[in-house]
Amino acid sequence: MAVCIAVIAKENYPLYIRSVPTQNELKFHYTVHTSLDVVEEKISAVGKAMADQRELYLGLLYPTEDYKVYGYVTNSKVKFVIVVDSSNASLRDNEIRSMFRKLHNSFTDVMCNPFYNPGDTIRSKAFDGMVSTMMVQTS
Amino acid sequence: MESLTLTDVEQKYYSDLFVYCDTDNTKKVASNGRVLDLFRAAQLPSEVVLQITELCGATRLGHFGRSQFYIALKLIAVAQSGLPLRVESLNSVKDLPLPRFVVAKNEQEARHTALYPDLENQGSYQGVIPRPPGRGQVKKVSTHEVIQPCVPTVEPQPDTTSPVVSPHHSPPLSPQAWRKHKRQASGGNVERQPVVVAGAVWTPFRDAQSGAVVASDGMWSAHSPPPVQESWVSLKDIHPPSSSTLPPMHPSSVQENSSIRTLASATASNEIQRQSSSGYDDPWKITDEQRQYYINQFKTIQPDLNAFIPGSAAKEFFTKSKLPILELSHIWELSDFDKDGALTLDEFCAAFHLVVARKNGYDLPEKLPESLMPKLIDLDDSAEVSDQAPDVGYSGSPVEVTPNKSPSMPSLNQTWPDLNQGNEQWETFSERSSSSQTLTQFDSNIAPADPDTAIVHPVPIRMTPSKIHMQEMELKRTGSDHTHPTSPLMAKPPEHSDEPKLATTLKFVSANSGDAYSSSDSYTSDQDPITSIVTRQRSHSGTSPEGLKVVAAPPPPPPRPHPSHSRSSSLDMNRTFAAVSTGPQQAGVVTYPPAVPPRPLPTQTSGTHSGHRSDEGLAAHSTTSPQQIPEQPNFADFSQFQAFAAADQPGDDGDKQPESLPVEKSSDGPGPLRTIKSDSQEERATAIVNTTKGPIMAPPPKPVRRRLKSEDELQDEAPPPMSNVIATVLATQASIPRSLGKDKKAIQASIRRNKETNTVLARLNSELQQQLKDLLEERISLEVQLEQLRPFSHL
Numbered sequence: 001m002a003v004c005i006a007v008i009a010k011e012n013y014p015l016y017i018r019s020v021p022t023q024n025e026l027k028f029h030y031t032v033h034t035s036l037d038v039v040e041e042k043i044s045a046v047g048k049a050m051a052d053q054r055e056l057y058l059g060l061l062y063p064t065e066d067y068k069v070y071g072y073v074t075n076s077k078v079k080f081v082i083v084v085d086s087s088n089a090s091l092r093d094n095e096i097r098s099m100f101r102k103l104h105n106s107f108t109d110v111m112c113n114p115f116y117n118p119g120d121t122i123r124s125k126a127f128d129g130m131v132s133t134m135m136v137q138t139s
Numbered sequence: 140m141e142s143l144t145l146t147d148v149e150q151k152y153y154s155d156l157f158v159y160c161d162t163d164n165t166k167k168v169a170s171n172g173r174v175l176d177l178f179r180a181a182q183l184p185s186e187v188v189l190q191i192t193e194l195c196g197a198t199r200l201g202h203f204g205r206s207q208f209y210i211a212l213k214l215i216a217v218a219q220s221g222l223p224l225r226v227e228s229l230n231s232v233k234d235l236p237l238p239r240f241v242v243a244k245n246e247q248e249a250r251h252t253a254l255y256p257d258l259e260n261q262g263s264y265q266g267v268i269p270r271p272p273g274r275g276q277v278k279k280v281s282t283h284e285v286i287q288p289c290v291p292t293v294e295p296q297p298d299t300t301s302p303v304v305s306p307h308h309s310p311p312l313s314p315q316a317w318r319k320h321k322r323q324a325s326g327g328n329v330e331r332q333p334v335v336v337a338g339a340v341w342t343p344f345r346d347a348q349s350g351a352v353v354a355s356d357g358m359w360s361a362h363s364p365p366p367v368q369e370s371w372v373s374l375k376d377i378h379p380p381s382s383s384t385l386p387p388m389h390p391s392s393v394q395e396n397s398s399i400r401t402l403a404s405a406t407a408s409n410e411i412q413r414q415s416s417s418g419y420d421d422p423w424k425i426t427d428e429q430r431q432y433y434i435n436q437f438k439t440i441q442p443d444l445n446a447f448i449p450g451s452a453a454k455e456f457f458t459k460s461k462l463p464i465l466e467l468s469h470i471w472e473l474s475d476f477d478k479d480g481a482l483t484l485d486e487f488c489a490a491f492h493l494v495v496a497r498k499n500g501y502d503l504p505e506k507l508p509e510s511l512m513p514k515l516i517d518l519d520d521s522a523e524v525s526d527q528a529p530d531v532g533y534s535g536s537p538v539e540v541t542p543n544k545s546p547s548m549p550s551l552n553q554t555w556p557d558l559n560q561g562n563e564q565w566e567t568f569s570e571r572s573s574s575s576q577t578l579t580q581f582d583s584n585i586a587p588a589d590p591d592t593a594i595v596h597p598v599p600i601r602m603t604p605s606k607i608h609m610q611e612m613e614l615k616r617t618g619s620d621h622t623h624p625t626s627p628l629m630a631k632p633p634e635h636s637d638e639p640k641l642a643t644t645l646k647f648v649s650a651n652s653g654d655a656y657s658s659s660d661s662y663t664s665d666q667d668p669i670t671s672i673v674t675r676q677r678s679h680s681g682t683s684p685e686g687l688k689v690v691a692a693p694p695p696p697p698p699r700p701h702p703s704h705s706r707s708s709s710l711d712m713n714r715t716f717a718a719v720s721t722g723p724q725q726a727g728v729v730t731y732p733p734a735v736p737p738r739p740l741p742t743q744t745s746g747t748h749s750g751h752r753s754d755e756g757l758a759a760h761s762t763t764s765p766q767q768i769p770e771q772p773n774f775a776d777f778s779q780f781q782a783f784a785a786a787d788q789p790g791d792d793g794d795k796q797p798e799s800l801p802v803e804k805s806s807d808g809p810g811p812l813r814t815i816k817s818d819s820q821e822e823r824a825t826a827i828v829n830t831t832k833g834p835i836m837a838p839p840p841k842p843v844r845r846r847l848k849s850e851d852e853l854q855d856e857a858p859p860p861m862s863n864v865i866a867t868v869l870a871t872q873a874s875i876p877r878s879l880g881k882d883k884k885a886i887q888a889s890i891r892r893n894k895e896t897n898t899v900l901a902r903l904n905s906e907l908q909q910q911l912k913d914l915l916e917e918r919i920s921l922e923v924q925l926e927q928l929r930p931f932s933h934l
Contacts, residue, residue, distance in 0.1 A: 098926050105923050112480035114450030115457075115468035123465055125505060126472045133927065 001091075001136035002099065003067060004028035004083035007107065007122060010076060012036055016122040019083075020136050032081045035061045035069045039079050042071065056104070057097050072100040078107065085136065099134050106130045149216075153209045181215045191215060424510045425492050433488040440487075447481035453490070460494045466503060470494055473507045478920075 004019040006028075019028040038061040058071035065086065072080040080103045084091060106127045110116055113124070156177065181188070191214040425433070434444065440456060441448050448456075450471075457467050474490035475482060482490060489511035497503055 098923075101919075102923050102927060105920060109472065109478045112450065112475065112478055113468050113471045114454035114480070115464050115471055123468070124472055125469055129505075130927075 006032040006081045008079040433491045450480045
């Protein structure tokens with residue numbers, strides 16, 4: 001279960017960021033922001049291969065004591081960042097991948113909505129619902 | 140008759156009631172059922188009703204004229220308020236509440252929007268309508284004022300009916316009352332064009348109008364016991380005044396626009412709102428009138444009911460409803476079931492319904508209500524609907540939903556009455572006149588659904604070679620050129636037994652493939668498959684599961700594409716067919732890769748040629764492919780033909796096929812080959828004619844065609860000399876021994892046909908590829924859904 005999920009636009013501003021409310025959300029915001037550097041580094045590392053070979057799932061961006069940050073970037077340079085609590089039973093990689101896949105699918109659905117202007121913050125109940133299922137159930 | 144002075148509200152109310160009762164539009168109401176129902180709904184003892192009738196003079200006249208009707212209504216009000224019935228009381232009683240009518244039946248739940256905003260203004264309805272807090276009386280008053288001038292205009296309109304809902308009903312009762320009224324109204328409405336609904340609905344989409352505001356107030360509460368409006372006020376009434384019932388969002392503007400919001404229109408819109416909001420029993424059910432309205436609206440955007448509305452067009456359309464973008468976005472999310480960024484008819488109706496509901500004050504649901512979900516199976520049109528589920532193979536609801544789209548399409552087509560009346564009035568959307576753009580957009584959308592494209596998913600076909608081939612031949616013959624494209628595809632299924640399974644999952648394909656699947660075993664008739672293909676085409680727009688379901692009812696198998704393969708199909712296929720035909724036929728014929736197989740022996744090709752010939756002989760079709768087939772073998776087998784007598788057919792078939800390949804390959808000497816071929820064709824013709832149709836049927840055509848094509852490519856000549864031959868060949872479809880001249884013509888014709896087939900097949904191939912991609916995407920999405928459903932183990 002994620003502690004914080006964020007969707008960052010191509011221009012590196014957040015389209016959607018949501019954290020488990022019990023904790024200091026600003027901390028997560030900061031974490032996500034700093035993770036963008038790692039994301040940039042990873043996607044630039046591919047070089048010429050570009051999207052063909054560059055995998056969308058970036059994997060663990062960096063771990064800290066408290067939590068781990070995973071990244072995922074789409075072909076349109078929209079980034080998804082998931083922050084999970086390290087204390088949790090470590091989620092398997094494929095679970096993280098599945099979470100990203102669901103995020104991506106929901107994001108695609110949001111994009112398909114003609115009433116959504118790309119670049120707006122994502123205000124979709126369906127998207128929120130999907131994210132809620134992935135967040136840590138607040139105790 | 141005593142003079143009757145009515146307040147404006149009463150006037151309006153009564154006029155609406157009168158219109159409601161005046162089904163014949165004769166300006167007088169007989170003591171027919173509606174009037175009686177109305178009076179019964181007044182919950183007065185029968186003797187009182189009788190007395191009223193006498194008093195108003197209807198007994199004397201034998202019918203209710205307008206004045207009599209009004210008098211009767213007023214007397215009802217008098218009686219309901221407990222006053223003795225006196226003629227004098229008509230004018231003497233001041234502040235008489237409006238007569239209350241309680242509809243007993245349970246009609247559709249109606250969002251009885253305040254059809255009579257003015258009535259609401261009267262305050263006597265206060266208890267009834269829990270208006271949204273924002274809606275002050277002010278607006279109502281303004282509306283009321285506005286209404287007055289409108290009242291006269293209302294009168295002439297015959298269609299406004301008014302299931303009288305007692306405004307005095309206590310709120311708990313009112314919903315029920317409304318519902319009843321709604322039902323009653325809808326019953327009456329059904330008779331009239333339910334245009335009203337449309338009109339009402341779209342009024343919101345106009346600039347807010349005072350009437351609309353008031354109406355919207357009523358709508359918000361959904362408890363408005365609009366005494367009068369029940370029926371779908373004819374849009375004529377409504378639209379000219381262009382009352383908008385919706386925009387509760389713009390109360391201020393309402394007042395500004397108060398010019399002509401006739402109550403009629405308001406009520407009409409309320410009616411519509413009510414009906415569209417669907418009552419409490421099933422808040423999300425779409426009434427028939429509503430659906431008709433939606434369908435008409437759909438048509439204005441996209442004339443083809445089976446095609447999509449692209450997202451942008453839908454956005455424009457729904458933006459006119461003045462709902463906040465956020466809500467519209469949510470509505471879109473709910474209604475775009477297959478998440479394809481476009482709305483099919485069902486999706487559009489659902490979205491529209493949700494918009495109307497929202498306008499009426501209903502909160503948007505979190506999930507799409509069941510009644511709004513695109514139905515999998517069309518209720519009426521069962522021809523195509525079938526349990527494709529097994530074929531479909533996927534459980535996701537979107538998938539299931541999509542199949543319904545196509546079946547529902549036919550049913551919708553069948554059930555649509557022509558709401559001309561409404562159409563004109565629905566032209567309120569001036570903005571929507573940009574439909575031309577959308578239409579153009581649709582064209583692109585429609586393209587895939589074009590029946591002619593005949594995207595036929597490969598369908599596994601249990602082949603009894605001879606029978607299948609026969610059928611294919613027949614199909615080819617009988618089918619139009621349209622079906623031709625499919626035929627090659629159809630030919631493929633046998634070989635790709637696995638692919639059909641996949642195909643079923645494809646959306647589009649499912650329609651077609653489903654057909655194929657269900658009918659794979661039985662090639663029945665040509666026309667049926669063709670039609671089924673056509674219908675499937677309709678569902679092409681993303682309703683594949685539906686199509687599959689449709690197909691389940693065993694429609695005749697889609698016309699098998701001509702056995703000959705297109706260029707893309709490997710030559711091996713043809714050869715395989717030939718070989719297979721000779722040997723035991725296997726359903727899952729190996730799908731050879733398109734790579735050119737080594738040329739078989741000439742004997743084989745000649746064999747195929749003979750096989751083709753026999754095909755020709757078999758099929759008395761006049762279409763292209765069959766004719767091509769015979770030509771091709773002959774065409775290809777120039778040298779070999781000579782070598783072979785008309786005798787051994789199997790060998791001939793096999794030979795022909797491989798021979799065709801070599802023929803194609805050889806770029807040099809097509810000319811001489813041709814000439815030789817013509818001769819050999821003659822021989823072949825005779826030989827083939829004698830050959831029995833065997834399993835060779837299927838394979839031979841393919842190589843033949845290809846050969847012909849290659850021939851064409853190789854040389855540009857030939858046509859002139861062949862023309863004669865071809866002409867004669869074409870003329871003689873039946874198994875007839877051909878002369879050399881005929882062969883030439885046939886060859887040329889077959890060459891042409893092969894070319895056409897080639898292009899068609901190439902197109903089909905690309906379409907199939909696209910379908911495959913879509914299918915894979917769908918599969919991925921389904922997997923995601925599956926994961927969603929599966930609870931996280933660790934999380």
